Amino acid sequence: MTEPVLVFVNERAVRVPPGATAEDAVAAMEPALAERLRAGAAYLTDGRGIRLPPGEAVHAGTIVRHGARPMVTPELIARLPKAELHTHLDGCLRPATMLELARPAKVELPAKDAASLGRYMVANDARNLEDYLKRFDITVALLQTPEAIERVAYEMVEDAAKDHLRYLEVRYCPHLSTHGGLTMDEVVAAEARGFRRGEAEFGVKTGIINCSLRHYTPERSVEVAECSVRCKPLGVVA
Structure with a gap:
């Protein structure tokens, strides 16, 4: 009867039949690790750290190290610290906030509840850019008082913090x-x-970007630029 071969997987002694492969050795130690290897979520190296093909034969004393590949998942991305450099004040209103702001502003909304309004604002049915931008007519109509603007800005930072953002630049005309x-x-x-x-409550650094619009006259765009210079101490970065 042929004696089993003694190899080492992650420093644990494992006995496998003669002719076994590195993958066989991993499976003998822990089948779940072999499944990750076959799924491409892990890799093998030898005792020197050199990549080892899973199908390579092992011999007495072979050292096999099992390593996990970084798994990029939505959950991991959500936890990572991030910076957002292009987002729009008038494109980030919460549906529930829109419903509350619409009443005093006397703005007619296309839906009466937050869930339906949120689905409408996604604009998956937009046929062109102009059709897409019609949604902004609604949000801009709700941003005509200091209280509404301040609230939406504050809520943007709160939502950014929930997504683990550390820096947020917000555009608006x-x-x-x-x-x-x-x-x-x-x-x-x-x-x-x-x-x-x-910023004070959630620890997210913010910057304001003032925008002009492509259909504005040069004179109007200059006014926006001059406003940006005057308001630089307030956090305008561009």
Whole structure:
């Protein structure tokens, strides 16, 4: 009768039949590890750290080390610290907040409950860019008071913290919120108050990016740029 071969897997002694492979040795030690190896979620090396093919034969005294490949999963990504450099104030309103802001603003919404409103705002049915941007007509209409702007800015930071963001840059055209009588400087100041409160409470650093729009006149775009310079102390970064 042929004697089994003594090998070592992760420093544990394992006896396998002559002619067994490195994968066989891993399976003899712990079948679940062999399953991960076959699924591509793990790899093998020899005692020197050199990659070892799973099908390579082992001999008496062979050292096999089993290592796990990094598994990138949605759960892992959610836990990792992140930076968000391109997000829009008027594109990040919570559906529940929209419902609350719509009543005093006298804005008619396309849905009466948060779940339905959230599905509508995803815009999966948009046929072109113009169709997609129609959703922003709704959110902009809700951002015409300092209180609404500050609240949405604060909630953006809170939501960012839940996603483990450490830095958040938010884009918005301040002129969009001047239809109710606010100046662009007042719009930016309201944003800044919400962001500062969020920073203090949730530890997420924020920056404000003022945007012009492609259909604006050069003169209007200059006004946005001048507002950005004046409001730099409030956290405007671009």
